[in-house]
Amino acid sequence: MKKDTRKTPELPRFAVLQLSGCAGCEVSLLNASEWVERFNLVYMPLVVTAYNVPEVDVLLISGGVRNDEDLYNLRRAVKSAKKVIAVGTCAISGGVANLGNRDEVRKLFMAQSERRHLPRLLPKSQPVDAFVEVDCYLPGCPPTPELFMAALLNPPDFKTSKVVCQECGRKKLKDMRPKHLLGFQQGKVLPDICLINQGYLCLGTSTRGGCRALCTRPGHPCVGCRGPSDMLIEKDSQAWLQSIQRVFEAMTDIPPEELREALLSPQLALFLFQFSDYAGGDRPPRPKEKVL
Numbered sequence: 001m002k003k004d005t006r007k008t009p010e011l012p013r014f015a016v017l018q019l020s021g022c023a024g025c026e027v028s029l030l031n032a033s034e035w036v037e038r039f040n041l042v043y044m045p046l047v048v049t050a051y052n053v054p055e056v057d058v059l060l061i062s063g064g065v066r067n068d069e070d071l072y073n074l075r076r077a078v079k080s081a082k083k084v085i086a087v088g089t090c091a092i093s094g095g096v097a098n099l100g101n102r103d104e105v106r107k108l109f110m111a112q113s114e115r116r117h118l119p120r121l122l123p124k125s126q127p128v129d130a131f132v133e134v135d136c137y138l139p140g141c142p143p144t145p146e147l148f149m150a151a152l153l154n155p156p157d158f159k160t161s162k163v164v165c166q167e168c169g170r171k172k173l174k175d176m177r178p179k180h181l182l183g184f185q186q187g188k189v190l191p192d193i194c195l196i197n198q199g200y201l202c203l204g205t206s207t208r209g210g211c212r213a214l215c216t217r218p219g220h221p222c223v224g225c226r227g228p229s230d231m232l233i234e235k236d237s238q239a240w241l242q243s244i245q246r247v248f249e250a251m252t253d254i255p256p257e258e259l260r261e262a263l264l265s266p267q268l269a270l271f272l273f274q275f276s277d278y279a280g281g282d283r284p285p286r287p288k289e290k291v292l
């Protein structure tokens with residue numbers, strides 16, 4: 001039999017560099033399946049080991065820059081990548097690793113004089129674009145498998161909704177004004193009615209869409225993991241805070257101090273306002289065209 005000498009076209013190569021984070025992004029990526037036939041995954045410590053990140057067409061970076069090892073690996077990896085995508089809250093705006101920036105936690109860590117064999121902590125956690133150029137941002141904690149596919153395959157017709165509310169389907173009512181916030185774990189959630197009307201701290205009005213309102217449709221308030229919407233992403237984090245406050249003023253009778261305290265609580269600090277520099281300060285705004 002004649003030997004088939006046709007060459008199989010080479011698949012684009014991609015790698016996943018994991019910095020300080022929780023590996024939730026990697027799990028979500030593994031829950032997507034379309035890329036398996038269309039990409040060649042060459043590096044991802046969770047499933048594919050290699051000494052270094054080899055040359056790749058696309059480099060996904062998850063996790064924040066928390067220690068000197070993160071920084072070393074990041075700088076080295078981007079040199080061999082044609083396209084760099086920052087994925088997940090940790091790489092873009094903080095996430096779990098960034099909780100260590102809170103004063104009380106930082107003191108605890110920095111007080112340890114004996115940290116042998118461990119990477120040296122940087123004074124504070126930083127997003128990857130504080131050190132390297134990023135071509136595309138994919139926010140979410142974690143981004144859904146569908147969003148991962150959109151980031152990798154870049155389909156021309158893919159478009160996310162502007163804010164989570166557009167994907168949620170719950171109705172906002174004028175005559176249902178709560179006087180206080182309910183805790184996340186409290187109460188029975190009425191179907192079809194906006195969670196703000198029911199006294200929950202839902203941030204869907206100003207959070208960028210694309211997750212298909214994964215949390216709010218079954219009744220969990222949106223905590224803003226997809227980050228600020230296009231309207232707000234090029235502004236500083238105060239603008240995001242004020243936008244949420246205005247919504248609650250318009251829809252509820254919750255005292256502003258109660259709302260502000262809840263917005264700055266550690267639970268939400270995981271996602272919101274972690275860097276006072278979504279834009280402003282010493283960091284240029286992230287262009288909305290680059291954010292998926």
Ligand code: SF4
Nearest residue numbers: 165168194195202204
């Ligand atoms: S529940 Fe949240 S996401 Fe849904 S409509 Fe209300 S504010 Fe928007």
Ligand code: SF4
Nearest residue numbers: 211215222223225226
């Ligand atoms: S509803 Fe909000 S918290 Fe939930 S996945 Fe979407 S953006 Fe993230």
